[in-house]
Amino acid sequence: MRQLLRLLKIARVFAKYRLDTFFENLPLRWYVRLALWLMLWRYIIPVGKRSEGERLRLALEELGPIFIKFGQMLSTRRDLLPDNLALELKRLQDQVPPFGGDKARRIIEQALGDNVENLFAEFSAEPMASASVAQVHQALLYSGDEVIVKVVRPGIDKIIRKDVDLLFSLAHLIERLWAEGKRLRLVEVVADYENTIFDELDLRKEAANCSQIRRNFEDSPILYVPEIYWDLTRQNVLVMERIHGIPVADVDQLNAQNTDMKKLAEQGVEIFFTQVFRDSFFHADMHPGNIFVSRDNPSSPQYIAIDFGIVGSLSSEDQSYLARNFLAFFKRDYRMVAQLHIESGWVPADTNVVAFETAIRSVCEPIFEKPLKDISFGLVLMGLFQTARRFNMEVQPQLVLLQKTLLNIEGLGRQLYPDLDLWQTAQPFLERWMKERMGPKAVWKNIRQQAPDWLEKMPQLPQLTYEALQQVRQMDANRQREIQQLSENRASKAQRCWPKLLGILMLAGAGLTLLEPLAVVANLPPLGWLLTGAGLALIIRG
Structure with missing residues (x-):
């Protein structure tokens, strides 16, 4: 029922922002074009002065956070979208009302197994920022370190699952109804989006990425990456050093x-x-x-x-x-x-x-x-x-x-x-x-790195060489059998084909009797009739 209501909302937004104009000049199948022309709201709701890109952006914003994030991702796919649409989609704002501070506290306490008062010297129930997947609170550790606490929205995984399934359905539908749909690989685009957004739900992955880049740029004068507090980080809660810049x-x-x-x-x-x-x-x-x-x-x-x-x-x-x-x-x-x-x-x-x-x-x-x-x-x-x-x-x-x-x-x-x-x-x-x-240094470095593996495998070389030769011999034997079988198949095909060929030649011979200027089928000589009958019999039998 909810999925049906979601589809109805999409249809209403589609009509409200006249997204049908995106399809007017596309090579659609005839029944899709007919269906578009029969939609009565086309003749009631004016297109207005807004550009196509602006109407698409407003439609995605009205459909909610998951569609907004999908639009943001699409804005980076300049290989799929024209520049005017990509630039407009970059303006999509991921502004979502925050969920209550009490609810955030309960999620933190359930994830970390302790009261917020025991975990943090100070914790601000008012979020610093709120987005579609998570929101961020500021806190202070008992060590005196300022941190931010990122908390995943409760129930967001179920909402994302339903909306992503809906996006897959729409992508499959477009690929079927639009001749160029398969070339755009919309299903693959949605699959990439699915992987990205579900990765964002596991904050341990984000924390691991952060730690890796922090290690790569340790003591770097050009990039600073905040520290992760791993003992306070779980799948739906991340605690990270707060930065000021x-x-x-x-x-x-x-x-x-x-x-x-x-x-x-x-x-x-x-x-x-x-x-x-x-x-x-x-x-x-x-x-x-x-x-x-x-x-x-x-x-x-x-x-x-x-x-x-x-x-x-x-x-x-x-x-x-x-x-x-x-x-x-x-x-x-x-x-x-x-x-x-x-x-x-x-x-x-x-x-x-x-x-x-x-x-x-x-x-x-x-x-x-x-x-x-x-x-x-x-x-x-x-x-x-x-x-x-x-x-x-x-x-x-x-x-x-x-x-x-x-x-x-x-x-x-x-x-x-x-x-x-x-x-x-x-x-x-x-x-x-x-x-x-x-360069030479790189070649020498690679040799040094691979030398232990080579030394370890060296005693196995005679056996590996023997097995490789055996495989080559087996491949040769299999190849010979394939060639012989192919030859036999061709011979068998030739045997099956020769009656047809002979029948065609007999019909051609019978046709020679028609070379007489006034010859007609009724006057075909007995030999001609005989050749015709035998030829047809051979063709049918073959």
Whole structure:
């Protein structure tokens, strides 16, 4: 019953914001187009002056927090949405009324097995912030440490489950009714969203991500990551060091304390590339609300990051291909870019390299008409991925996260320092990383790391060699049997086919009697009748 009511609400919101206009110019099946035309509210409710993007944003906000978060996630998928829709969806506000402080206390006490008064010297029942999945309270430990306590909303898992199931149903429906629906892989998009949002429900995962990045940047002058209090952290409760800094989007306050904005912007780029290439573990939700700047040293500013619910990771192969792609792109070596996409397995191995290279050139060349400082790495990646999709590139979730994060970092960097030249900042880092990865020292390091495994497996080499040879012999024997069986099958097919062939030849022979100018079927000579009958019999029998 609740699911039916939810569907009715979606239908009402769909009509209210005239979302049917999104489908007017799409290649829909005829019965879907007819159904749209028969919806009477089309002729009652005006579209108004709002743009398509604004109407979609307002509809998602009215449908509630789960749809809002889905819209926020969609805003990062520039490979699926046009820019005007993506930019409008970025404005979605995840503002949810807080649940009561008493309820938060009960959740904390149940999770940690003790009274709040025993756990904290002070605890504020009034939340500092409230979002769709959790809300945050400030507290003080008996040690004197200031902390924040993050508490998952009660019952939110059931609400999310129902709404995600509904999103899956809508995605399947769109793929069936819209010819282009399958190409967009909407079901895969919803599946990615499902994984992300259910990961956010387990605060231990967020805490583990935070601890990992804190360890990676221990004593770093450019990034500070708060400490997790593991003894006070559970699946639905997280206790973390409280930080005090300036929100990175508050440019006026940063300027007021004479922050070196150029250095701050460049360090943001350095943090991103360090996480991606050195650590292969990056904060994938680096929007301005999750980033602060320390007040301690404005001339050499330090970032502070929070909220590690979403992280990304790249394999060593993806790291290498990505770095080489960037370097090849800025050298305008489009053949190399195309080959790297094929070698990495991002596009099928049978892709036409020349056609792919031409498509990449058509996307990339206009970019180089701009000064280097105006070239967007994120938009370059997006252009490459959109082009590759036309060549059947599979969606790479880790690359989508990377593209989203890079766009956030670029937008943030240029907001802080409009003349930021990402290439000048990134090129030395990428070239140094490639040298360290592929130079003699890196080869020697790999040999040293793998030597113990080789020594351990060396006594097994004779047996492994013998087994490999036996497998090759077995494969040869199986291949011979397959060839023999194939030959026998072909012979059998030939034996079954020859009567038909003979019958066709007999009919052709009978047809020769019709070459007489005045010949008709009634005057067909006896031999012709005989050939016709025998030929038909052989064809039917065969």
